[in-house]
Amino acid sequence: MSTRPRVPAAALRWDWGMAPSRAYARTRSRIPTHRRGLRVAALLALAGAMTACSTQVDPAQRTYRQAMDSMYPDVYDAAKAVDPGSKPEEFGGGSSACHPQDFVGDSMDDAQVVASADVSVILSASDSRSPDQLVREVVTRLEGKGWKRSGNKEKRDDEVAVRVTRPGSGSAHVSAHREHPESNRDFTVLDVGVVTDCLRNPGYSGG
Template sequence: MLRTVALLAVVGTATACADRVDPSAWSDSQAWAAMYPSALDVVKAVDPRTEPEEFADGHDACHPSDFIGDSLDEREVIRAASITLSLPPLDRRSPTQLARDGVTHMERKGWKGPRPDNIPALDGQASVDLTLPGSGRATVSATRERPTTIPAFNQVTISLHTDCLRNSSWHR
């Protein structure tokens, strides 16, 4: 009997916690408004003459809505997207320099990460993770692409993911 009561207490508490989302908490839309424009500005600053490609990955639910965890609702979500810029072959900056420049620009906009001079290059690639406190994270990657049919070129990508936040479009 005591085990049953204890189990019911645990289930009741877990269910109550899973259903409680602070309505005043930062929403996915607010975080996105803080993150996305600054990341897009950084990519555009790398080469203002070239238009970046923007890929919206949508959003994913991030917490189970029941105690067992086999179903998700979208009360809280993680939004994701990436922005990619392919530079002209004449651009001779190294992937490391491109990543360092991106990190420097993002730090000016409130992002936190490693010091730009601590970004290593590995096999023609450089990648670094940053966070925008209370909003989400970004990965700045720069690579030297070497296709066989066209000249080699650099590519810069910023991948964005919000934290697990209140879904601004969720309606009960």
């Protein structure tokens, strides 16, 4: 797994354009392209939902960095707890403008943004826990820190997903699925994508 040291959220200051570590790239190569596509689709769906609901949060009172700094440690710790002996893989997913430039809202600027990140854990083939159990463990830990479950559990084939929210900050999409490699034993992948609400961008200097 990755040898990159964990950097506290507040210190990292979220370089959303950062490239994944080489170890993360190796990990992702074990996961079929269609699975990686589902992850990206889930994050984009969450980002879209947060953009649509941006009026529920006053962007003048909170920045997207503050929101991510408040959420990411919870997500990382909850993911790591399912396999304390391993190091979760981390990836900054990027940011997307969500502040409408006009009344119609056809175009956006970076005065407010939605930002995302991803934490993944690949479980040993000897781990007998089901995707449903892994997701439940993570959601329970997040609920213990004040997160709220949102909507129903999603199940498709061998994948399970649950969305949880942290009011005023954003949401997390907790999912787990089984992989069935041709030349190795089956194993389970846990993935937690975290997305902020549409919030103020302190780095924006436009008019």
